[in-house]
Structure formats: structure tokens, C-alpha cells
Amino acid sequence: MHIVVCAKQVPNPEAAFSMFRIDEEAKRMVPAPGLQLVMSPFDEQAVEAALRIREHHADARTTVLTLGPDSARNAIKHGLAMGADEGVLLCDAAFEDADSYTTAHALVAAIRKLGRCDLVLTGRQAADWDAGVVGAGVGELLGLPVITFAKDVHVEDTTVRIERVLDDGTEIMEAAMPALVTVSNELGAARTPNLRETMRAARKPVTVWKAADLGLAADEVGAAGARRVVERLFVPVKNNRCEFIAGSPEEQAAGLAQRLRAAKLI
Amino acid sequence: MTAASTTLVIAELAQGRLSRLTAELLALARRLAAGTGDTVAAAVFANRADGVPEELIARGADHVYWMEHAQLEHYHGESWVSAAAQLCREQVPALVLAGHTAAGADLAPRLAFRLGTAVATGCVAVSLSGGRPVFTRPCFGGNARETLSFTTAPAVATLRAGCCEALARDDTRRGEVTRVVPQLDDETRRVTVVERLTDAVEGVQLEDAQIVIAGGRGLNGPDGFRWLEQLAGVLGGAVGASRVPCDLGWCPRSWQIGLTGRTVQPELYIAVGISGAGHHMAGCGGAKAIVAVNTDRDAAIFKDARFGVVGDYLQIVPAFIDELQKLRPPINADERR
Numbered sequence: 115m116h117i118v119v120c121a122k123q124v125p126n127p128e129a130a131f132s133m134f135r136i137d138e139e140a141k142r143m144v145p146a147p148g149l150q151l152v153m154s155p156f157d158e159q160a161v162e163a164a165l166r167i168r169e170h171h172a173d174a175r176t177t178v179l180t181l182g183p184d185s186a187r188n189a190i191k192h193g194l195a196m197g198a199d200e201g202v203l204l205c206d207a208a209f210e211d212a213d214s215y216t217t218a219h220a221l222v223a224a225i226r227k228l229g230r231c232d233l234v235l236t237g238r239q240a241a242d243w244d245a246g247v248v249g250a251g252v253g254e255l256l257g258l259p260v261i262t263f264a265k266d267v268h269v270e271d272t273t274v275r276i277e278r279v280l281d282d283g284t285e286i287m288e289a290a291m292p293a294l295v296t297v298s299n300e301l302g303a304a305r306t307p308n309l310r311e312t313m314r315a316a317r318k319p320v321t322v323w324k325a326a327d328l329g330l331a332a333d334e335v336g337a338a339g340a341r342r343v344v345e346r347l348f349v350p351v352k353n354n355r356c357e358f359i360a361g362s363p364e365e366q367a368a369g370l371a372q373r374l375r376a377a378k379l380i
Numbered sequence: 381m382t383a384a385s386t387t388l389v390i391a392e393l394a395q396g397r398l399s400r401l402t403a404e405l406l407a408l409a410r411r412l413a414a415g416t417g418d419t420v421a422a423a424v425f426a427n428r429a430d431g432v433p434e435e436l437i438a439r440g441a442d443h444v445y446w447m448e449h450a451q452l453e454h455y456h457g458e459s460w461v462s463a464a465a466q467l468c469r470e471q472v473p474a475l476v477l478a479g480h481t482a483a484g485a486d487l488a489p490r491l492a493f494r495l496g497t498a499v500a501t502g503c504v505a506v507s508l509s510g511g512r513p514v515f516t517r518p519c520f521g522g523n524a525r526e527t528l529s530f531t532t533a534p535a536v537a538t539l540r541a542g543c544c545e546a547l548a549r550d551d552t553r554r555g556e557v558t559r560v561v562p563q564l565d566d567e568t569r570r571v572t573v574v575e576r577l578t579d580a581v582e583g584v585q586l587e588d589a590q591i592v593i594a595g596g597r598g599l600n601g602p603d604g605f606r607w608l609e610q611l612a613g614v615l616g617g618a619v620g621a622s623r624v625p626c627d628l629g630w631c632p633r634s635w636q637i638g639l640t641g642r643t644v645q646p647e648l649y650i651a652v653g654i655s656g657a658g659h660h661m662a663g664c665g666g667a668k669a670i671v672a673v674n675t676d677r678d679a680a681i682f683k684d685a686r687f688g689v690v691g692d693y694l695q696i697v698p699a700f701i702d703e704l705q706k707l708r709p710p711i712n713a714d715e716r717r
């Protein structure tokens with residue numbers, strides 16, 4: 115069984131927002147020096163899901179597939195240190211400023227080139243733009259059944275069984291493989307690489323492909339093939355002043371109740 | 381968009397009725413159509429839909445497509461995407477709007493790819509610029525906003541709750557209802573639902589509540605939610621949470637508010653033991669007033685709060701409940717009914 119996990123490298127989404135500078139003119143996010151780049155957390159959980167499947171299927175082989183700049187190699191290394199078997203980095207100036215469509219298009223070309231693939235796992239959304247589109251797009255372009263927001267992924271023979279998060283509960287679904295599943299944080303924490311796996315990861319193969327290696331022309335990838343136009347990128351202004359209510363807990367409680375009453379909020 | 385084009389709203393039902401967010405989407409579509417003479421259409425996917433087409437019209441639809449099929453009764457991605465794509469190919473809308481719910485967030489990206497177009501997810505606003513729809517959505521953990529447009533059509537988007545105020549129901553509005561039986565081929569049966577497990581909801585739904593009381597990691601355990609429930613009982617509100625208590629199993633996951641949880645827009649949002657991460661505020665920042673109870677005076681939540689109480693919730697919340705009971709004697713169950 116071959117599992118491909120699509121994983122993106124993003125600026126650490128847990129970092130303080132002061133580390134993120136928005137250049138409104140260039141419509142770009144400019145990371146402050148020291149802002150760490152990490153594998154997007156939901157993608158890390160997608161790798162985790164693949165490794166949990168391997169615990170029951172010794173033959174399962176996991177490939178981490180990343181489209182990004184050369185630095186994104188570190189996200190792949192992280193996946194390999196977690197226990198994935200090999201990595202593929204799609205790295206080419208032509209891929210820059212991709213949108214969800216051109217990203218999915220390139221990932222699909224790579225998955226096809228990899229050959230047999232039984233299960234594609236992605237994160238529910240990448241923790242930079244928070245779109246949640248590429249996973250579904252890869253599935254659609256490959257013509258696979260798509261199941262989103264998985265909290266649990268199990269494989270039995272040629273069937274994948276998924277527990278999917280709903281707004282008010284969960285549902286259990288089954289699909290014949292090959293299939294595409296997007297993973298949500300409800301899957302649980304991803305494992306942290308240990309020293310031994312990290313050492314082993316250094317010897318695992320990472321293949322780098324350019325657009326031409328995938329048979330893609332420069333005008334169908336990256337910014338050139340994009341369907342979305344970023345009109346504006348900005349930080350919303352807050353004109354808020356907080357009124358702190360002082361005193362003992364009882365006084366604070368009374369003060370709060372009075373103010374909420376006066377403001378007709380209760 | 382050319383003159384008479386169509387905006388298609390994908391309807392969702394809650395207990396057999398229009399969901400509140402669907403009514404908001406219809407109002408939004410109407411607002412965009414005002415002045416352009418565009419048509420507002422709605423698609424409802426259901427085997428039975430008694431009264432729903434009429435309600436869609438009363439809330440702003442000019443045309444209702446009732447997609448009728450046993451496989452469409454509950455949300456089933458493969459079937460809904462297939463049916464929606466068929467409808468879009470026939471009716472050629474310029475804009476397709478769905479709610480940013482578990483269903484809409486699953487459907488919209490797939491529909492967009494199937495139609496060879498693009499999608500904006502989790503939007504907070506849509507407007508027209510030079511006749512083209514532009515979408516505003518939170519990104520970078522809810523801390524920034526981007527405004528997008530597309531070079532392809534139809535433009536597909538999912539909208540967060542509170543994107544527009546729903547129109548009052550007007551039963552004198554007239555519209556057309558077309559019953560469509562979509563062709564659902566074998567491919568739509570590649571994915572089967574084995575079982576659905578629904579969390580029990582007691583009292584008011586989060587999205588409908590005027591007052592929401594939410595707890596975070598600062599509650600230090602599941603017991604803290606009992607205090608919040610008691611407070612919700614006194615105020616007639618609903619209880620929600622940040623992601624941390626959901627991940628830790630202190631409360632049901634369906635209570636999660638935020639970027640990857642639910643979006644609420646109450647009059648009053650009381651955040652207890654929540655630090656105020658952008659990811660969380662993306663789901664509650666639209667509240668009319670926020671009250672924060674937190675031991676840390678420097679917590680980010682106070683930047684968004686109208687009233688701040690610095691202190692241990694275990695002291696503040698019980699005292700607050702006492703105070704409210706003094707102000708307003710507890711309503712007994714009979715009166716409430």
C-alpha cells in the first residue's frame with residue numbers, strides 16, 4: 115500500500131502575530147526575522163494518520179509530498195523523522211505564488227508520476243491562508259472519492275473507513291480505495307520525532323522535481339496559471355478600549371452585572 | 381457579471397427548516413442583486429422538503445430548484461457535489477454561495493474544481509466590484525484579511541454565520557419552484573455513510589443564542605463548564621469553548637468556536653479563561669460586546685473586550701451568578717415555557 119501525504123511548510127501558526135508583517139502594497143505577508151517555518155499542523159496530523167495505518171499494515175509506504183521553496187525540504191525532513199519513508203519536493207521558480215488550483219494541479223501531476231497510490235492524505239487546511247481547498251482539489255482532479263475532516267482513518271483490505279467531524283457530531287464513512295482524505299485536528303496529537311528516527315531520516319531519499327519533470331508548462335503553474343486574484347491583504351483595525359472592572363471578586367461581579375444591565379446586554 | 385445573471389444559494393436545513401445561515405445567504409444574494417436585476421436562486425437537496433421551497437422564497441429566493449432524490453436526504457458529499465454540478469451546468473450561475481459549515485466547506489471546493497473554477501472559503505463578506513464578486517476572508521489565523529476575486533466563473537464561496545442579516549419572512553413574495561430529479565450515477569455511491577453520531581444539544585443552539593459563554597484552557601478541567609452552564613442557565617445563553625477544551629475532551633467538540641469551529645455573533649460573548657488567539661476570535665469577533673474573565677491582565681482577549689475582569693474564574697463566575705440572581709430572580713421552568 116502506498117500512501118501519499120501532501121504537506122505544506124508554513125510560518126509557525128502558533129507564533130505571536132507581531133511576527134507576521136503584512137505588506138499591504140505588495141499584498142504579501144512578510145515574516146519577521148526569527149519566525150519559524152514548520153510543517154502545517156493539520157498536515158503533521160495527516161502524516162500521523164499515515165503512520166497509524168502502518169502500525170496495522172506493515173507493507174504501507176508513506177511519501178511526503180511538498181510544493182514549496184527550497185526551505186520546505188525541512189518540512190519533508192520533519193515528516194521523515196516522524197517515520198515517513200520518502201519525500202518529494204516540488205521546487206521551481208515557476209511554482210511561486212501558486213493559488214489553490216495551480217498547487218493542486220502540480221501536486222496531482224506529481225502523484226501521477228509517483229505511480230501507484232492507494233490513499234492520499236492532506237490536512238483540512240493549510241495554517242497560513244486557511245483555505246481548505248487543495249485537498250478537495252487534488253481529489254477532484256484525480257477523480258477520487260473525497261472525505262473531508264477526518265478524526266480517524268482506518269484501512270481494511272481495499273476499503274478506507276473514516277470518522278468525519280460534523281458541526282454537531284461525527285459520521286462514519288467507508289470508501290473504496292484509492293481515495294483522498296483530509297485530516298482534522300480531532301485526530302489527536304502528532305508524534306514527535308525521536309533521535310533515532312531523526313538520524314535514520316537523514317538517509318531517507320528526497321526527490322526534487324521541477325515543473326518540466328512533471329510535464330507541466332510554466333504558464334499552467336504558479337502565479338501564471340492561477341485563477342484567483344488577491345485584490346487586497348490587510349490587518350483589520352480595532353478601535354476597542356476595554357473597561358477593566360476593579361475590586362474584590364464580589365465587587366467585580368457586581369460592577370460587571372451593573373454595566374451589562376446599563377448597556378442592555380442582559 | 382453580465383446583466384440578468386443568477387446567484388445560486390445552496391440551502392441547508394436544520395430540523396427540516398431553513399438554517400439560519402441559509403436565510404442570511406439569501407439576504408446577501410438579494411443585496412448583491414439589488415440594482416443589477418440579477419436573479420436569486422436557491423437549491424435545496426432533499427427527498428422531502430415540505431414547506432421549504434416556500435420558505436426560501438419568503439426569505440428572498442426568486443427561483444427554487446428542489447433537487448429531489450433519496451440519496452440527497454442528508455448531506456452526502458459525492459451526491460450533493462454531483463447534483464449541484466448538474467444544476468450549475470444547466471443554469472450557469474455567476475455566483476454560488478454556500479454556508480461555511482461541515483457540509484458547505486466540503487461541497488464548495490469540490491464543486492468549484494468540478495466546474496473548472498475557483499472558490500473562496502470561510503468568507504465574512506462579498507461585494508461587487510466592477511460587476512465582479514469580490515470576497516473577504518480571514519487568513520493567517522484570523523489575524524489578517526484577504527480580498528479575492530476570480531478569473532473563472534462561476535465564483536464559488538462559503539460564508540461564515542453572521543455574513544448578512546436575514547430578511548424577515550415575507551409570505552407575499554412570489555417565486556418559482558422547479559423540481560429536478562438529478563442523475564446520480566454509481567460513482568456517487570463510492571462513499572457510504574455507515575453511521576451518524578449526533579451530540580445531544582440541550583437548550584439554545586450556539587448560532588441562535590443572544591448570549592454565549594465560552595470556556596478555555598483557563599477552566600483547568602471539565603468541571604469548570606458546570607459553572608458556565610449554570611451561568612448560561614441564568615442568562616438564557618448557550619455554552620461554547622475554545623479549541624483546547626475540545627481537544628482535551630473537557631467538552632464536546634461541537635462546542636468549538638473559531639476559525640476551524642463554529643462562528644457565533646451574539647449580542648454578548650463572555651470568554652472565560654480564553655487567551656484570545658486570532659484562531660479563536662475568528663469565530664466570535666463579530667459579537668456586539670465581549671466580556672473577558674482572565675487571570676492575566678495582558679491576555680490578548682482584553683484587546684477585543686468591552687469589559688474586562690482580571691481574576692480567577694472560580695471566584696468571579698460564582699459571584700457573578702449570585703449577583704445576577706439578585707438582579708433577576710431565577711425564572712422557574714414553568715414560566716420559561
Ligand SMILES: Cc1cc2nc3c(=O)[nH]c(=O)nc-3n(C[C@H](O)[C@H](O)[C@H](O)COP(=O)(O)OP(=O)(O)OC[C@H]3O[C@@H](n4cnc5c(N)ncnc54)[C@H](O)[C@@H]3O)c2cc1C
Nearest residue numbers: 596597598622623638639640641653654655660675676693
Ligand atoms: C490552524 C489552527 C486552527 C485553530 N483553530 C482554532 C479554533 O477554531 N478555535 C480555537 O479556539 N482555537 C483554535 N486554534 C488554537 C488557538 O491557536 C489557541 O491555541 C487556542 O484558542 C487557545 O485556547 P485557550 O485560549 O483556551 O488557551 P490558552 O491560550 O492556554 O489560554 C488560557 C487562558 O486562561 C487564563 N487562565 C488561566 N487560569 C485561569 C483562571 N483560573 N481563571 C481565569 N483565567 C485563567 C490564562 O491567563 C490564559 O489567558 C487553532 C490553532 C491553529 C494552529
Ligand SMILES: Nc1ncnc2c1ncn2[C@@H]1O[C@H](COP(=O)(O)O)[C@@H](O)[C@H]1O
Nearest residue numbers: 120121181236237239240245246247248
Ligand atoms: N504547497 C503545498 N504542498 C503540499 N501540500 C499542500 C500545499 N498546499 C496545500 N497542501 C495540502 O492541501 C491542504 C489544504 O491546503 P489549503 O487549501 O491551502 O488550505 C493542506 O493541509 C496540505 O495537505
